[in-house]
Amino acid sequence: MSDTKTPGDKTLTVSPPKTLTLKRPVEQSTVRQSFSHGRSKQVVVEVKRRAAGPEVKEAPIARAPQPQVQQAAPRPVPPAPTPITRPAGSMLLRTLSEDEKDARQRALSDSRDREAEARRIAEDEARQRAVVIERERQEREAALARQREEEERRRQEDDHKRRAESAARQRMHDEQQAPRPASPQPPRDAAPAPQGDSPAASPAAPAPAYAQAPRPAPSGPRPDFAPRTPMRDIGARPPRLDSRPPRLDTPRPPRPVDTTAPAEPAITRPTRQAPSTAAPRSRPDDAEARPAFRRPGGFAGGPPRGAPVPAPKTPKVGEKPRGRLTLSTATGGDDERTRSVAAFRRRVQRMTGHRASDVAKERVMREVIVPETITIQELANRMTERGVDVIRLLMKQGAMHKITDVIDADTAQLVAEEMGHTVKRVADSDVEGGLFDIADPEDTLLPRPAVVTIMGHVDHGKTSLLDAIRQTHVVTGEAGGITQHIGAYQVKTPSGAQVTFIDTPGHAAFTAMRARGAKVTDVVVLVVAADDGVMPQTVEAINHAKAAGVPLIVAINKIDKADASPERVRSELLQYEIQVETLGGETLEIEVSAKTGKNLDKLLEAIALQAELLDLKANPDRPAEGTVIEAKLDRGRGPVATVLVQRGTLRTGDIVVAGSEWGRVRALIGDTGAHIKEAPPSLPVEVLGFNGTPEAGDRVAVVESEARAREITDYRERQKRDRIAARGGGSAAGRSLADMMRDLKEGAGRKEFPLVVKGDVQGSVEAIVGTLEKVGNDEVRARVLQSGVGGITESDITLAQASGAAVIGFNVRAHKEAREAAERAGVEIRYYNIIYNLVDDVKAAMSGLLAPTLRETMLGNAQILEIFAVSKVGKIAGCRVTDGTIERGANVRLIRDNVVVHEGKLAQLKRFKDDAKEVVAGQECGMSFENYQDMRPGDVIECYRVEEIKRTL
Structure with a gap:
């Protein structure tokens, strides 16, 4: 049997084994290739090794031309060693002989x-x-110098x-204007003179002094500058209107x-050739009839009998009369109309081949003042320089700009220096240079009163103490019995x-x-109540x-009270390093x-002693400097600023600057209300x-x-x-998209309570806004849309209506x-005169935006015994x-099994067949x-009640 399932497949055989050899890697080297003008280049060549007997030689095959390198003389090759025989299929590691090592x-x-x-x-x-480079540089400089000399010589020529x-x-103009005597009339029997306008018609006639100098004419005909005949004496004949000399x-x-x-200097006309003296010129108006004029020595009505009559001249095809008939030419003098200065300049420009326009104008290098930001047009x-040149330079650097684009100071400096100018960098803050803190000479300083704060x-008797010193009743006019203004x-x-x-206020x-x-x-006078001691604002x-x-x-105030303890105040001040x-x-x-005025004179003496030790001086004979202590907007007087003059003297009519507002001083009012x-x-x-x-x-x-x-x-x-833009502006418009997305990601954002705040003075508004910004938590905060000084205006109501805000006055x-x-808009306006009440009401309103706290109260447990359908x-x-x-x-x-499987409400509760309100x-x-219907025997039911608790800030 065959072991394979598919009989008839051919048997796979492996070819006879081959000897495994390692291919020699291609070796590379570098050769420096030299060119003309001192240039060179590195070329990579391949090195092949050939064995010539036992000695190994390296034959570099150059891939590019390389400089000739002097090679060493060939050395004698030793006889080849006897080959070593080894059996087939075996490997023999060959060692180097002494000759090979020497080679x-x-x-x-x-x-x-x-x-x-x-x-x-x-x-x-x-x-x-x-x-070579140095020699070429010197030759270039010499060529440039020769070129400049040649251009200067041409310009002088x-x-x-x-x-x-x-x-x-x-x-020529003077000769035409000067009167000349008429020539004598020739006898009637005299032979007529040869015809023609050219002086070459008579061999005895001398050549005119102003004959044109021979000069090759430029290529191409110029019919608008046809050669003219020499000027002749026209006697009493009236001038021609076509600016040509009369025939x-x-x-x-x-x-x-x-x-x-x-001899007069010859006038050369480079753009024209000398006129031909053999043939008379033809003009387009020669064939027209001319009225006869009687002149001395001439004929009326034509030539005498027997004189040859010239053939009528026909105008050339396409030739236009030279010049334009204008009022100035028609009413001009008796002389011939000449070329204008502009025409002469154009002719010279055509003659010289625009040499003057080709010569680059000498550039003027300037010191360019570059601020922090500048437009391309202003920089140019x-x-x-031309704006297109600046834009072209920026495009070469990879920046695409328009001429109205704004670039920064670094880019402007690079552009200016690239174009050969020097740059002087200035900052926007330099406009304030020399405005403040200029030292006065010692001989101009005079003693000045001390400033005591x-x-x-709060409620330690600061304003009362000042009223006792001034013998006034300022404290009675303060709302709530506390000072809220400086x-x-x-x-x-x-x-x-x-x-x-x-x-200063104590709140x-x-x-x-x-x-x-x-x-x-x-000097600072720290008022501490003897019956109250050191408090937080005292530490501040x-x-x-x-x-x-x-x-x-x-x-130490209020020592007249029964519970006053000055020693307690002294000991408490030691905690804050006041001894x-x-x-x-x-x-x-x-x-x-x-209250009783006790020791007020000692307090004034102590202030005078301290001021004498300080040796306070100022220069009154200089422009005034000071600080705005308080500012308000009076509907009748406009913006009013309380200024403490620190240096110099402020006078009516001075131009003053305070922050971002400026104005001319219209009036100065003292603390008593009198104008000074x-x-x-x-x-x-x-x-x-002030304008604001x-x-x-x-x-x-x-x-x-x-x-x-x-x-x-x-x-x-x-x-x-x-x-304002950096900190968000206090409005939704100032918030970036990233801020809003971050608020949404953190938890649907915080709730905001929008407000519009208006106050009587700048300090009060600043204090209210600062306090309201601190009120709130992670869930709700107050957002002041707008704050300002002065009464509530219609624009404030419009803003509050658009944003759903409340208005506080x-x-x-x-x-x-x-x-x-x-x-009409249903906007609520709240009026306050005590800052305590304002902050408390805003807190209460913001508390309504807080989500209530849910509290669970357990009622009881029950166990399921059976399920009934x-x-x-x-x-x-x-x-x-x-x-x-x-x-x-x-x-x-x-x-179920200690795992909550459902939460909900109890729909029905019955005891036997009757509904029950509760089951004990x-x-x-x-x-x-x-x-829910998936209930099983053995499950446990927890019953509880949820209570909502209102939260407050």
Whole structure:
């Protein structure tokens, strides 16, 4: 039997075994190929090895021409060794003989010698190439110098020719205008003179001085510059209107030429050939009838009898009359109309073959001022280059731009330097250079009043203490009995010195106001109530004073109270590194009472002593500098800014800049309400005249012109827009798509409570907005759509209506139009004058947006004993209550093998055949679930109640 399933298959056999050999790899080498002009190139060659007896030689096969390398002399070949026989099918490892080893050593040494020779040849070629390159460079420079000299020589020749032609043309014009005597009439029996206009008709006639110089004409005919005949004396004949010299009907003897006079320069006309003297010229208007004119020495009506009559001339086909008949030519003088300057320039340009246009103009290298961003058009204008050249250069660098595109400073610098210009980089912030902090000479400084800031916790008696010093009643006008505005006053002490006081609010929301007061002050008076001690805002005031680096004076107020404890205040201040003089420190402390006025004089003396130690000076004879302490919008007076002048003197009519607003000072109002003409250093004044309401804390400076003020405010406005865009702008428009997608990904985004806030002063609005931004959590936050100073306007109502926001007015009211618009649109307006109430109401409203907290209360458990199927009802579970109670309508969970398999509500609860409201522990009942029928005996039912608890912020 055959082992295969398919008999008849052929048997596969293997061919006789072959000896396995390893093919030698192709060896490669590199050869340096030299070309003309000093160029070289690396060429890859293949190296083949041939065995010549026992010695192995390398024969490089060059794939490209290579330099001749001196080869070593051939060495004698030793006799071939005796072949070694070995049996078939066996392998023999052959060892090298001594001769073969010597041959290989000689081959290696020859190779090294050839490589050294090749390196030497390459170095010689490199030196020769360097010499050739230097010689070519010198030749190019010499050629360029010769070319420049040739162009200069040609230009001078052209100028000389142009001046000579102009002088000749002027002399011709003068000769035509000068009156000439008429030639005597020849006798009647005299033979007529030869005909023709050319002077060559008479051999005795001398050649005119202005005969054309022979010069080869340019290729191609130029009919518009046909050669003219020499000028002749036309006597009293009126001028021709076709700008051609009139043809004489009778011959006249030539005018004698004075051979003793110097010859006039010849006028060369390069674009025309000398006219033929044999044949007269024909003109298109020669055949027309001309009226006869009587001239001295001529004939009226034609030539005399017997004189040859010239044949009529026919006009040439296609020839047009030269020149155009205009009013200037018709009413011109008696001379012939000549070419215009433009025509002469075109003729010279055609003569010279546009040499002047081919010569590149000498470029002027400029210093280009490049800001942070610049348009391509503006950059081209500053370089005095064409915009297309700049765009072409950018395209070569791989950037496609239009002429109105904006490029950055680095790209503009690369373009300008590539075109040969120098670049001066400037920044947008350079417009503010020299505006602030310019040092004054010591001899110009004069003493100035001290600026003292009153700081402390709320309701510690700061404003009351200042009222006792000023003998005013400012505190009675504050809503809620707390200070919510920053105030500035100047007081004259009993010693006659002037002191400027700045009153800051003590509420936690007015941190920015306290920080501004600490920045502009010289001395800080820390007011601490003796019955209350150190509070959070007291600590904050201490930190502000330390950050500003100003000295501190502690005023322990309310010592007239029964529970006052000044020692407690001193000991608590030690926790914050404030050591008073009573305890051996350096900080002055005064026990005062704003109610009784006790020790107020000692407080003023301490302030005067501290100011004397500081030696406060300023230069009043310079442009004013200061800081905006507070700003508001008055409907009758416009924007009003309270400015503390720190250096110089502010006068009416000065142009001032504050932040992104500027204006001309229309009025200065002191703290008492009186108008003043100027404000010296350390004097707080209200400034009227700004074009907008500046922000509190902005620095004020006087500039020299409105243009400078606009330039500075435009830059600051751009900076402000960039900052608003960077932080989102506080509106939905400022949020990017990535921000909204991130909010959605984190959990459908936070709920927002939109608001529109308007206040009476900038500081209050700033404090309210800062406080509202801190209110909220991860689920809800307040979003201030718009905030500003002044009354509520109709545009605020429109914005609130569009975004569903509420409008809040702090110490301001809505205009009549705004109230009517709010009633029509259903927008709610809330008015507040105390910041506590405003923040509490906003918190309560935002709490309504929070999702309530769900709390579960367990009621009881039951176990299923049996399942009953009821027609038209479904499955009913017979249960026994194990603990607690089961209530109808409560929430239930079905637990099977300790796994919750269903959650829902209890649809029916029955005890026997009656509906039950609840079933207590130990009793049996029947239950059915809503939309669930898969109940099994042994399952456990949990019954619970869900309660919602309202959340608050």
